[in-house]
Amino acid sequence: MADASVRQEPAQAAFARMRRQAAALALALGVAGLLMSSVVGVLGLRLHLAEIDRNGRVQLALQLEAFKRVFDRYRPLPALFSEHPTMIAFLRDPDQPGNRAELERRIERLTGLTAALDVVVVDQQERLFSAREILTADELRLGDLKSAPRQGRLGRAFIAQPAGLEPLAQQPAYLFSHGIRDHGRYLGALVVGLGLSQLEQIWALAPYPVQVVNHSGVQQLGNSLSRSQAADLAQMRAFSSSLPQFGWDLQLYLPQSPAHWTGLTSGLLTMAVSLMLSASIMWIFLRSQRATFQSLRARDMADRLDRLVRQRTQQLSQSNAQLAHEVEERKQTEQELRTAQASLVQTSKLAALGQMSAALSHEFNQPLAAISSYVDNAVVFLERDDLESSLDNLQQVRSLVQRLAAISKHLRNFARKPRENLSVVPVSAVVGDALEIMAGRLKAEQVHLELLPADQPLWALAGQIRLQQVIVNLISNAIEATRHAKPHPFIRLAVSHNEGWVYISVSDNGTGLSDEVAAKVFDPFFTTKGVGEGLGLGLSISYRIISDFGGKLTAGNGAANGDTPGAHFVIHLERAPAPDAETAPQKDAPSP
Numbered sequence: 116m117a118d119a120s121v122r123q124e125p126a127q128a129a130f131a132r133m134r135r136q137a138a139a140l141a142l143a144l145g146v147a148g149l150l151m152s153s154v155v156g157v158l159g160l161r162l163h164l165a166e167i168d169r170n171g172r173v174q175l176a177l178q179l180e181a182f183k184r185v186f187d188r189y190r191p192l193p194a195l196f197s198e199h200p201t202m203i204a205f206l207r208d209p210d211q212p213g214n215r216a217e218l219e220r221r222i223e224r225l226t227g228l229t230a231a232l233d234v235v236v237v238d239q240q241e242r243l244f245s246a247r248e249i250l251t252a253d254e255l256r257l258g259d260l261k262s263a264p265r266q267g268r269l270g271r272a273f274i275a276q277p278a279g280l281e282p283l284a285q286q287p288a289y290l291f292s293h294g295i296r297d298h299g300r301y302l303g304a305l306v307v308g309l310g311l312s313q314l315e316q317i318w319a320l321a322p323y324p325v326q327v328v329n330h331s332g333v334q335q336l337g338n339s340l341s342r343s344q345a346a347d348l349a350q351m352r353a354f355s356s357s358l359p360q361f362g363w364d365l366q367l368y369l370p371q372s373p374a375h376w377t378g379l380t381s382g383l384l385t386m387a388v389s390l391m392l393s394a395s396i397m398w399i400f401l402r403s404q405r406a407t408f409q410s411l412r413a414r415d416m417a418d419r420l421d422r423l424v425r426q427r428t429q430q431l432s433q434s435n436a437q438l439a440h441e442v443e444e445r446k447q448t449e450q451e452l453r454t455a456q457a458s459l460v461q462t463s464k465l466a467a468l469g470q471m472s473a474a475l476s477h478e479f480n481q482p483l484a485a486i487s488s489y490v491d492n493a494v495v496f497l498e499r500d501d502l503e504s505s506l507d508n509l510q511q512v513r514s515l516v517q518r519l520a521a522i523s524k525h526l527r528n529f530a531r532k533p534r535e536n537l538s539v540v541p542v543s544a545v546v547g548d549a550l551e552i553m554a555g556r557l558k559a560e561q562v563h564l565e566l567l568p569a570d571q572p573l574w575a576l577a578g579q580i581r582l583q584q585v586i587v588n589l590i591s592n593a594i595e596a597t598r599h600a601k602p603h604p605f606i607r608l609a610v611s612h613n614e615g616w617v618y619i620s621v622s623d624n625g626t627g628l629s630d631e632v633a634a635k636v637f638d639p640f641f642t643t644k645g646v647g648e649g650l651g652l653g654l655s656i657s658y659r660i661i662s663d664f665g666g667k668l669t670a671g672n673g674a675a676n677g678d679t680p681g682a683h684f685v686i687h688l689e690r691a692p693a694p695d696a697e698t699a700p701q702k703d704a705p706s707p
Contacts, residue, residue: 129411133404140400141393148389156382163377164352171354171369178325179356179365181317186289189231189309193293194269196225196234197305202295206238206302215244222246232277232288232310236295238303249279250290250308257290264294264304271361273335277308286312287336311336324348324368327358335363344368391639421446481587482515485552489515515552517580537664539691540582542573542610542617549586550608553594560594560604567609575617575688577664582688585657585668589621589684592653596625596682612690616666619686627672627681636670665689 196202205211205218222234226246233249243252255261258272270292277288292306318325318338326337334341341348351368358365428442493508550566557564575582590606597604605624612618628636637658654670661668666688673683 130408133408137397137401137404141397144389144393144396148386148393151389152382152386155385156379159377159381163373164371167352167369167371167373171352171367174321174323174369175354175356175365175367178318178321178367182314182327182358182365185311185314185317186309189229189289189307190269190291192225192229192231192307193291193305196307197293197295202236202305203297203302205236205244206295207297209238218244219246229307230313232286232308233279233306234308235306236303237292237306239301247279249277250288250306251278254278255290255292255306260290260292260306261304264292265301267294269293270304270306273361275335286310286315321367323370324351326366327363328366329363341368395640479519481552481556481591482519484555486512486515488555514548537576537578539574539694540577540579542575542619542688543568545577545579545583546586546608546610546619549583549590552583552587553590556591556594557606560598562594562597562604562606564590564606564608567607567611569610569612569617571612572693573610573612573617574691574693575664576691577666577688578660581660582664582686585660585686586619586621588653588657589686592684593621593623593625593682597623600624600681615690617688617690619688620683621685622673622683623681625681628670633670633672637668661686661688 199221201214201217201221205214208214218236222236222244223246225231226234232247234246235250235255236244237255238244241252241255243250243255254272254274254277257274258270259268260270260272263270270290272290272292274288274290276285280286287310289309289311290306291309292304294304295302315336315338318336321338321340324338324341324344326341327335329335344351348368350371352371353366353368355364355366357363424442424445428439431438431442489508489512493505493512496502496505496508546566546568550564553564586608590608593606594604597606600623607620607622609620609622610618611620637654639652639655654668658668666686669685669687671683671685672680
C-alpha cells in the first residue's frame with residue numbers, strides 16, 4: 116500500500132501543476148481583458164472628445180460670424196448718415212422750422228429702414244432729437260459716445276436695459292455714435308441704437324448654451340440655455356473667441372457626457388468580448404488539461420494493476436501453472452487497453468483540429484473552386500484569342516480574391532466596430548454575383564433554386580462584398596438544410612421592397628427551425644451541425660454585417676413551396692436612390 120501511495124504522487128503533482136497553470140492563465144486573461152477594455156475606453160473617449168472639439172470650433176465660427184454680421188450691418192450707419200445734408204443744415208440753423216421738420220422725417224425714415232432701436236441727433240448743447248425717444252441723455256454719455264465723435268472716432272456703448280423701453284419690450288442695446296461736421300467744424304453727433312434681441316433670437320435656435328461675457332466674466336448677452344444651465348456650464352466643454360473691439364468674449368458650451376458614455380460603452384463592450392474569448396480559451400485549455408490528467412491517471416492505474424498482477428503471479432506460479440497462463444493473458448489485455456487509450460487521446464486531439472479546419476475550409480473552398488474554374492476559362496479564351504472574355508474571367512478571379520480577403524477580415528473583425536464606409540450598391544448585381552458563385556454547388560447538390568427578382572432596379576445602403584458573403588452564407592445553409600427534403604430540395608430567393616426598405620429573403624423546404632434553435636440561431640459558436648462541420652460563426656457574422664449596414668437579419672419558418680414549412684431568413688436593408696455615373700458605388704475593399 117505504501118508503494119501504491121508513492122506511485123500515485125506523479126498524477127497528484129501533475130494535477131496540482133495543472134491547477135496552477137489554469138489559475139495563471141485565468142489571471143493573465145483577466146488582466147489582458149481589463150487592459151484592453153481600458154485602452155479601448157480611453158481611445159473611444161478621446162476620439163469622441165476630438166469630435167466634440169471639432170464641432171465646437173465649427174459652431175463657434177458660425178456664431179462668431181452671425182455676431183459680426185449683425186454688428187457690421189449697423190456699425191457704418193452713423194458715419195454714413197452723419198454726412199447727410201439734412202442733418203448738417205439742421206445743426207447749422209436749428210431754429211429754422213423747415214430744417215427741424217425735415218430732420219424729424221429723415222431720422223424717422225432711417226429708423227424704419229434700418230430697423231434700429233432708435234436714431235438720435237445730439238447738438239452741441241446736448242439736446243436730443245430722437246425718432247422714438249427711447250434713449251436718454253444719461254445713456255448717451257456712457258462709454259465714449261460723447262467724447263469719440265469730437266475726436267473723429269466711432270463711439271461705442273452697451274446698455275443692458277434701456278430706460279425708455281417698456282418692461283415687456285425690454286432688450287439689451289448697443290450704441291454707435293459719430294460726429295456731424297461742416298467743413299471740419301463739429302456741429303453735433305448722430306447716435307444709432309442697435310437692439311440686440313435679434314442676436315439673441317438667432318442664438319435661440321442653437322441647441323447649446325451661447326453667451327457673451329465681459330472681461331470680468333459677467334454675462335452681457337446669451338440665449339435661454341446659457342441662463343437655465345448656468346450651474347452646469349462648468350461641466351461642459353467651453354469654446355471661446357475674443358471680441359477685442361467690444362471688450363467681450365463670445366462663448367459656447369457643448370456637453371461632453373456623451374463622450375464619457377462612449378468611452379464607457381466601448382470599454383464594457385471590449386470587456387464582454389474579452390470575457391467571451393477568455394471563456395473559450397479557458398474551456399479549450401481545461402479540456403486539454405483534463406485529457407492529460409486522465410491519461411496520467413490511466414497510466415498510474417495501469418502501473419498499479421501490472422504490479423499487483425506480477426506480485427500475484429509470483430505467489431501462485433509454483434502452485435498453479437494455469438493461473439500463470441491467465442495472468443499472461445491479462446497482461447496482454449492490459450497492454451491492448453493502454454494502446455487503445457492512447458489512440459483515443461490522439462483521436463480526440465485530431466478531431467478538435469479537424470473541427471476547426473472543416474469550418475474554415477467551408478468558408479474558402481467555394482471561392483477557390485470558382486477561381487479555378489474562371490482561370491481555366493480564361494486559359495481557353497486566351498487560346499481562342501478572345502481577350503475580352505479572358506479579361507472578364509480574370510476580373511471575376513480578382514473579385515473572388517477580394518472576397519476571400521473580406522472573409523478573412525470578417526473572421527478577424529467579429530469582435531471589433533467595422534470601420535468600412537457604406538455605399539450605395541445595386542441589389543440585383545449582388546444577388547447575381549452570389550448565385551454565380553453558388554451555381555456549381557447548387558448543381559452538384561441537385562438543388563432547384565427559384566429566383567423572384569424585384570419589379571424594378573433596387574439600390575441599398577450596404578457593402579457590396581459583405582452583402583454578397585451574407586447571401587452566399589444563407590444559400591449555403593439552405594442547401595445543407597434541404598439535403599433530405601422531399602420530393603426534391605427546393606430554395607426560393609426573392610427580392611422586394613416596401614416604404615424605403617429592400618428585402619432579400621432565402622427560404623427552403625427543409626425541416627425548419629425549432630423554437631429553441633430560432634432563439635439561438637444568431638449566437639456565436641451555436642451550431643446544429645455535427646462535429647467538424649462548422650464552428651457556428653456563419654449566421655452570427657452575417658447578423659453582425661447586416662447590423663453594421665443599419666439593417667437587420669431575421670429568422671423564422673415559412674413555406675417555400677407551399678408544402679413544407681422550412682427555414683425562412685430575411686435581410687432588411689435601407690433603400691437608397693440610384694446614384695449618378697460620377698457617384699457609382701465601389702466595392703468595399705477588405706482592410707489590410
